[in-house]
Amino acid sequence: MCDSSREWLDQLRRLRSPQGPVRSPCGAKPCDRSYAGSGENVPCTGLRGDAAVRRQGSQDEEPWRMARLGLVRALGRALELPALPYCLGFRFLSILAKPNTACAWTTQAAASWSGIAGSITRRRLLRSVLARVGDNVSVSYGTIFSKTTAEIGDNVYIGAYCNLGDVRIGCNTHIADMVSIPSGRHQHGSGTSRIPASDSACGFTTVRIGSDCWIGSGSVVMADIGDGTIVGAGSVVTKPIPANVVAAGNPARVIAQRPEDDPQTRGANAQQVRARDVIQD
Numbered sequence: 001m002c003d004s005s006r007e008w009l010d011q012l013r014r015l016r017s018p019q020g021p022v023r024s025p026c027g028a029k030p031c032d033r034s035y036a037g038s039g040e041n042v043p044c045t046g047l048r049g050d051a052a053v054r055r056q057g058s059q060d061e062e063p064w065r066m067a068r069l070g071l072v073r074a075l076g077r078a079l080e081l082p083a084l085p086y087c088l089g090f091r092f093l094s095i096l097a098k099p100n101t102a103c104a105w106t107t108q109a110a111a112s113w114s115g116i117a118g119s120i121t122r123r124r125l126l127r128s129v130l131a132r133v134g135d136n137v138s139v140s141y142g143t144i145f146s147k148t149t150a151e152i153g154d155n156v157y158i159g160a161y162c163n164l165g166d167v168r169i170g171c172n173t174h175i176a177d178m179v180s181i182p183s184g185r186h187q188h189g190s191g192t193s194r195i196p197a198s199d200s201a202c203g204f205t206t207v208r209i210g211s212d213c214w215i216g217s218g219s220v221v222m223a224d225i226g227d228g229t230i231v232g233a234g235s236v237v238t239k240p241i242p243a244n245v246v247a248a249g250n251p252a253r254v255i256a257q258r259p260e261d262d263p264q265t266r267g268a269n270a271q272q273v274r275a276r277d278v279i280q281d
Contacts, residue, residue, distance in 0.1 A: 080121060086106055086110060087124075087129075090103070093105060100146060100148060103129050103130075103146060103147065103148045104144065104145070106125070106129055107126070107129065107143075107144040107145045111141065111142050111144050112141070123137055123138070123139060126139060126145070129145070130150045130151065131148060131150060131151050132151040132152065133152045134152055134154035134156065134171065135154045137152050137154070137155070137158075138156070138158065140158060140159050140177070141160045143159070143160065144162075144163055146183075147164075147165045149166050149206070150164060150165070150167050151168045153170045153173065155171055156169050156170075156175075157175065158175045159175055159176045159177035159217070160178070162180070162181070163179075163180045164181045165181060166204055166206045166207065167208075168206060169209050170209060170213065171211045174215070175209075176214075176215060176216050176217035176219075177217050177218075179219050180221070181207055181209070181220075181221045181222075183204035183205060183206070184203065184204055184205030184207065184222060185222035185238055187203070187204060207221060207223065207224060208224045209221065209224070209225045210226045210229065210243060212227055213228065213231070214230045216230075216235065216248075218233055218234045219232075219235045219237065220236045220237065222237055223238055223241070224241070225240070226244065227244065228243055228258060229241050229242070229243055229245050230245075230247070231247050232246070232247065232248030232249070232252075233248075234250070235248050235249055235250065235252040236250040236251050236252060238251045238252070239251065244257065
């Protein structure tokens with residue numbers, strides 16, 4: 001590395017450390033130490049041999065890593081721009097019609113956005129339409145929302161062609177494709193046949209899905225689901241499901257208990273943590 005590049009990196013490190021020079025872990029003052037065979041003076045970090053050289057290499061790469069991170073963030077902001085006209089359109093439609101109707105129309109228009117770019121743009125739009133959308137949320141192609149009161153936690157994945165109403169989704173929950181979560185099980189009355197279904201008494205309730213849940217493909221969820229619960233594909237949930245169980249069937253019933261220390265769960269959580277660290281870095 002040339003002398004001018006080294007001086008530039010040293011100035012950058014001093015600017016990033018407002019407290020001035022930092023002592024090494026061994027307690028010694030910062031100094032230059034020449035390692036045999038390296039041919040360069042490496043700042044003392046309390047490490048010896050190859051570990052010190054690797055530490056120096058990671059410090060040299062930090063400005064480039066920060067530049068790449070800035071580029072990724074700028075690209076993400078650029079992909080959010082196409083959602084702005086739809087956000088304004090939602091506000092305008094909310095004045096002319098009911099907010100829930102405007103929500104359905106707007107999310108139907110945004111459902112055709114495909115790919116990673118479409119997912120980023122759709123997330124930006126949903127943050128203007130729904131009550132809450134957490135960080136690192138992915139909503140796939142063809143998914144629509146019908147209630148502005150819906151809330152989505154952090155690190156949530158929602159598959160393609162889902163239909164969601166008044167729902168509260170906890171963090172780290174995965175919802176597979178073609179899952180329907182209406183606003184409760186009594187949206188249409190079942191009174192006398194002399195009264196049309198559109199005029200019969202009905203009611204909407206909030207469906208709550210806990211954290212760390214997995215909802216299988218094609219399921220219909222009309223009741224609450226506890227934390228850490230797995231719902232099998234094609235299940236119809238009509239009554240609340242407790243936490244940390246496996247439920248399946250029509251209607252859905254508990255078929256197994258999930259152990260607290262499930263190796264598959266531990267591996268999945270570790271992958272989520274690593275993915276979250278990469279995104280935050």
